[in-house]
Amino acid sequence: MEELKKKLLEEIAVLENELRVLLPREILTARAHGDLSENAEYHAAKERQGYVNARLGQLRARMRDISMIDMSKIPHDRVGLGSTVVVLDVDKDEQVRYKLVTSEDVDVGKGLISTSSPIGRGLLGKQVGDTVKIQIPSGLREMEIVELITIHQSEGTN
Numbered sequence: 001m002e003e004l005k006k007k008l009l010e011e012i013a014v015l016e017n018e019l020r021v022l023l024p025r026e027i028l029t030a031r032a033h034g035d036l037s038e039n040a041e042y043h044a045a046k047e048r049q050g051y052v053n054a055r056l057g058q059l060r061a062r063m064r065d066i067s068m069i070d071m072s073k074i075p076h077d078r079v080g081l082g083s084t085v086v087v088l089d090v091d092k093d094e095q096v097r098y099k100l101v102t103s104e105d106v107d108v109g110k111g112l113i114s115t116s117s118p119i120g121r122g123l124l125g126k127q128v129g130d131t132v133k134i135q136i137p138s139g140l141r142e143m144e145i146v147e148l149i150t151i152h153q154s155e156g157t158n
Contacts, residue, residue, distance in 0.1 A: 004104055005066060012059050019052045066102070074151055079123045081115050082151025087123070087143040090131070095146065098123070119143075 023045055030042035074080040084099045100120050101112045113120045122134035123145070131144045 004102060005063065007104070008059055008063050008066070012056065012063070015052050015056050015059070019049065019056065023049045023052065062104070071151070075125070076150055076152050077127060077148075078150075079126050079145070079148060080150060082154065083123075084147075084149040084154065085123055085145060086147035088146050090142040090144060096143075100124070 026045040027042065027049070030036075030039055030045055033039055033041070036042050069081070074082065079085055079100065081100055081102070084097065086095055086097050088095050096111070098111050098113050098119065100115050100123065103114045103116065106112055106114050106117075115121070115124060118136045119134055119141075122132045122143075126132055126145050128145050128148050131142060133140055133142050135141075
């Protein structure tokens with residue numbers, strides 16, 4: 001969780017600098033070139049300013065959401081945010097490892113899936129030994145949970 005907060009704060013700092021220092025400079029320079037109606041640099045800088053402002057709003061909202069996550073409410077014995085889960089894909093007879101992460105950290109190739117993805121939602125609240133049927137785009141998958149490491153165990157706060 002702390003790593004994600006750090007990443008968001010870094011992006012916020014970069015964008016705030018762009019919004020408060022770099023873009024105003026670009027806009028002033030573009031204005032100095034005269035007629036604003038046909039000034040591509042001016043319009044590009046104003047468009048970028050709008051995008052940066054919107055992105056900052058999204059990042060700040062995400063920081064508020066993350067700051068409100070109550071670690072004490074994440075279960076110690078069931079799948080939750082931050083859990084690493086090994087499942088047996090019954091149909092393929094193979095084990096797959098997933099880690100349930102926030103949407104910013106998703107990397108399906110590395111097994112990092114969101115708690116809001118179909119598989120993530122299907123695994124939430126389950127325990128070792130539970131079998132779940134999850135509807136994914138390629139069809140219905142049956143998975144048995146064979147191993148679970150919660151965020152509390154992985155952070156050593158058990």
